[in-house]
Amino acid sequence: xxxxxxxxxxxxxxxxxxxxxxxxxxxxxxxxxxxxxxxxxxxxxxxxxxxxxxxxxxxxxxxxxxxxxxxxxxxxxxxxxxxxxxxxxxxxxxxxxxxxxxxxxxxxxxxxxxxxxxxxxxxxxxxxxxxxxxxxxxxxxxxxxxxxxxxxxxxxxxxxxxxxxxxxxxxxxxxxxxxxxxxxxxxxxxxxxxxxxxxxxxxxxxxxxxxxxxxxxxxxxxxxxxxxxxxxxxxxxxxxxxxxxxxxxxxxxxxxxxxxxxxxxxxxxxxxxxxxxxxxxxxxxxxxxxxxxxxxxxxxxxxxxxxxxxxxxxxxxxxxxxxxxxxxxxxxxxxxxxxxxxxxxxxxxxxxxxxxxxxxxxxxxxxxxxxxxxxxxxxxxxxxxxxxxxxxxxxxxxxxxxxxxxxxxxxxxxxxxxxxxxxxxxxxxxxxxxxxxxxxxxxxxxxxxxxxxxxxxxxxxxxxxxxxxxxxxxxxxxxxxxxxxxxxxxxxxxxxxxxxxxxxxxxxxxx
Amino acid sequence: xxxxxxxxxxxxxxxxxxxxxxxxxxxxxxxxxxxxxxxxxxxxxxxxxxxxxxxxxxxxxxxxxxxxxxxxxxxxxxxxxxxxxxxxxxxxxxxxxxxxxxxxxxxxxxxxxxxxxxxxxxxxxxxxxxxxxxxxxxxxxxxxxxxxxxxxxxxxxxxxxxxxxxxxxxxxxxxxxxxxxxxxxxxxxxxxxxxxxxxxxxxxxxxxxxxxxxxxxxxxxxxxxxxxxxxxxxxxxxxxxxxxxxxxxxxxxxxxxxxxxxxx
Numbered sequence: 001x002x003x004x005x006x007x008x009x010x011x012x013x014x015x016x017x018x019x020x021x022x023x024x025x026x027x028x029x030x031x032x033x034x035x036x037x038x039x040x041x042x043x044x045x046x047x048x049x050x051x052x053x054x055x056x057x058x059x060x061x062x063x064x065x066x067x068x069x070x071x072x073x074x075x076x077x078x079x080x081x082x083x084x085x086x087x088x089x090x091x092x093x094x095x096x097x098x099x100x101x102x103x104x105x106x107x108x109x110x111x112x113x114x115x116x117x118x119x120x121x122x123x124x125x126x127x128x129x130x131x132x133x134x135x136x137x138x139x140x141x142x143x144x145x146x147x148x149x150x151x152x153x154x155x156x157x158x159x160x161x162x163x164x165x166x167x168x169x170x171x172x173x174x175x176x177x178x179x180x181x182x183x184x185x186x187x188x189x190x191x192x193x194x195x196x197x198x199x200x201x202x203x204x205x206x207x208x209x210x211x212x213x214x215x216x217x218x219x220x221x222x223x224x225x226x227x228x229x230x231x232x233x234x235x236x237x238x239x240x241x242x243x244x245x246x247x248x249x250x251x252x253x254x255x256x257x258x259x260x261x262x263x264x265x266x267x268x269x270x271x272x273x274x275x276x277x278x279x280x281x282x283x284x285x286x287x288x289x290x291x292x293x294x295x296x297x298x299x300x301x302x303x304x305x306x307x308x309x310x311x312x313x314x315x316x317x318x319x320x321x322x323x324x325x326x327x328x329x330x331x332x333x334x335x336x337x338x339x340x341x342x343x344x345x346x347x348x349x350x351x352x353x354x355x356x357x358x359x360x361x362x363x364x365x366x367x368x369x370x371x372x373x374x375x376x377x378x379x380x381x382x383x384x385x386x387x388x389x390x391x392x393x394x395x396x397x398x399x400x401x402x403x404x405x406x407x408x409x410x411x412x413x414x415x416x417x418x419x420x421x422x423x424x425x426x427x428x429x430x431x432x433x434x435x436x437x438x439x440x441x442x443x444x445x446x447x448x449x450x451x452x453x454x455x456x457x458x459x460x461x462x463x464x465x466x467x468x469x470x471x472x473x474x475x476x477x478x479x480x481x482x483x484x485x486x487x488x489x490x491x492x493x494x495x496x497x498x499x500x501x502x503x504x505x506x507x508x509x510x511x
Numbered sequence: 512x513x514x515x516x517x518x519x520x521x522x523x524x525x526x527x528x529x530x531x532x533x534x535x536x537x538x539x540x541x542x543x544x545x546x547x548x549x550x551x552x553x554x555x556x557x558x559x560x561x562x563x564x565x566x567x568x569x570x571x572x573x574x575x576x577x578x579x580x581x582x583x584x585x586x587x588x589x590x591x592x593x594x595x596x597x598x599x600x601x602x603x604x605x606x607x608x609x610x611x612x613x614x615x616x617x618x619x620x621x622x623x624x625x626x627x628x629x630x631x632x633x634x635x636x637x638x639x640x641x642x643x644x645x646x647x648x649x650x651x652x653x654x655x656x657x658x659x660x661x662x663x664x665x666x667x668x669x670x671x672x673x674x675x676x677x678x679x680x681x682x683x684x685x686x687x688x689x690x691x692x693x694x695x696x697x698x699x700x701x702x703x704x705x706x707x708x709x710x711x712x713x714x715x716x717x718x719x720x721x722x723x724x725x726x727x728x729x730x731x732x733x734x735x736x737x738x739x740x741x742x743x744x745x746x747x748x749x750x751x752x753x754x755x756x757x758x759x760x761x762x763x764x765x766x767x768x769x770x771x772x773x774x775x
Binding site for chain 1: 600633636637646663667668697700701702705706709759763774
């Protein structure tokens with residue numbers, strides 16, 4: 001069930017991000033009342049639609065998770081009333097139908113309504129459809145808070161998705177992506193995640209055809225999560241091979257995608273690929289304190305994959321304040337693998353079985369058995385020049401000497417140790433003196449350099465420049481030139497005998 | 512479901528349950544039944560068909576899977592298994608559990624093992640609808656899982672001894688082909704791990720009962736046999752000096768230079 005807790009924290013990260021941004025922008029410390037915030041958000045969305053600048057919509061969506069905890073039906077109704085002041089609007093009727101009937105309105109509410117009416121008459125045009133969908137999104141999220149409305153939230157989400165499909169507006173894509181997420185959550189809370197699959201698949205196809213990257217990224221992640229939830233790794237793998245994940249997807253989506261890929265690859269024994277993906281997921285994931293759930297889930301898997309690759313994870317990972325407690329079980333496993341004692345390993349496994357099963361890493365860890373044996377043999381081969389098979393058998397707690405011989409033979413063939421077995425005497429002779437400076441060193445070096453360069457290039461690409469910022473400089477330069485020209489004219493008019501295109505011309509050129 | 516299909520199904524059950532089962536008759540009945548199933552739209556069901564019909568269809572396919580193994584036709588088993596997949600996953604909640612499900616799944620696992628498709632083996636294992644601790648208690652699944660573990664560790668003698676523990680007759684067919692794989696694995700290990708090996712011990716290690724079998728096997732692998740001393744010697748690959756990979760280094764250095772240029 002490791003994916004389930006991943007989502008709420010993964011979401012939390014976006015909201016925290018936005019809150020840090022808010023503080024950066026020096027907005028007042030206590031957040032504005034939800035109704036005001038919704039109004040401001042709708043304004044931003046409208047601006048985004050009119051200016052074709054999706055950045056504003058993204059900003060609104062970043063505050064979604066923080067906002068959704070503070071809203072209730074009354075706030076929503078109030079906001080709807082403000083936005084659609086008249087009674088004629090069909091959209092308004094449609095929205096209000098999803099809200100439960102109003103509880104007796106208090107005096108305070110009436111006041112707000114009045115002022116809202118006054119403001120409402122200012123905006124003449126009908127609000128953009130994006131605003132309606134945004135309201136619906138908030139409503140779906142609010143319905144998730146109580147089990148009684150799960151069913152209703154599924155209906156609303158389906159209805160909303162249909163509306164989006166019909167409207168087919170590119171400016172709606174970022175919001176649509178969030179609606180899909182809400183839809184998945186609705187189905188999950190309703191306990192019928194599998195039923196949502198055909199819906200996602202159809203929508204994924206449409207999104208791909210419309211080049212709707214935001215929705216596409218969100219939907220691919222929805223599908224992968226859906227498959228992994230039911231352990232359908234085959235299907236998930238096929239989905240990955242048949243789709244291309246949009247490169248422009250947000251970091252949050254990319255982190256999830258890499259995590260899913262990491263899981264798939266780990267199950268398929270492709271540990272190197274799994275490790276790369278998990279590293280990416282860790283890098284893309286928000287700071288540990290912000291989204292602890294996701295951070296822990298990725299690290300758990302990453303530790304297991306590292307062990308399966310034959311590496312020992314760094315000690316500092318287990319001392320991280322966010323990871324220390326949840327990764328306790330994994331730390332014990334690492335210790336057992338490091339010591340190379342099968343008995344230790346089995347005991348630790350039995351002790352933490354429940355935790356590991358809950359994390360869905362149990363079967364992966366079962367595969368570590370052979371790594372434990374290999375580590376044990378490697379340790380022995382390093383410390384002994386010659387050792388009897390019977391002693392190996394006893395030290396590693398193997399079942400019989402015969403087994404030990406086969407196992408050592410396999411270890412030699414797999415290149416774990418460099419040794420020979422002398423069958424007649426029943427011992428293993430180790431050959432040492434390995435040349436440590438072979439071509440593999442260059443390979444490892446090359447890989448690391450490649451990683452650093454890639455990181456540098458990615459960061460350069462990720463830099464954003466404010467739009468039209470260069471205009472300001474241009475006008476400044478223009479002004480300066482103007483001043484120079486005036487100066488030159490003054491000098492000329494003042495009967496200044498000298499070079500015709502005096503200093504003014506030169507300085508002007510300098511610009 | 513058509514009555515004709517029902518009579519054919521009864522006949523198939525009878526033919527399959529009789530000891531020894533009539534393989535040829537089962538084969539012809541199965542192909543007739545499959546046509547019947549296609550006509551009834553049950554081979555690859557869609558929508559919400561009658562659960563009882565589905566259960567019958569599943570039963571027919573399961574018999575088909577077992578029959579393929581008995582007739583030693585692995586590709587046919589593969590096909591039956593893919594067809595059963597829909598019944599085992601998508602219609603799981605509708606259908607009553609089948610007592611043949613886990614034997615079939617176990618057989619599929621062993622098949623992947625004998626074909627050395629370890630990655631597929633693990634993917635299939637992960638997608639089993641079983642909690643992880645039941646893998647060790649379900650005899651049909653435990654068997655292939657243990658085999659895989661021993662193979663990966665190198666405890667070949669355990670695999671050899673497990674031949675007799677097969678939970679159903681059909682497993683034995685795969686075990687036999689597994690033995691061939693194991694022998695080759697052991698031989699490869701021996702080539703790497705030993706310089707010389709007495710003939711007698713080599714025979715025990717490779718599970719040969721007679722020396723002639725061993726000699727034939729040794730010849731296939733191109734081992735040097737010294738009959739007078741009674742030993743096999745393995746040609747050691749000498750660690751020759753590896754050349755410096757010039758091209759690779761040049762390419763890498765040029766790449767660094769270009770990237771640095773971009774940065775500076």
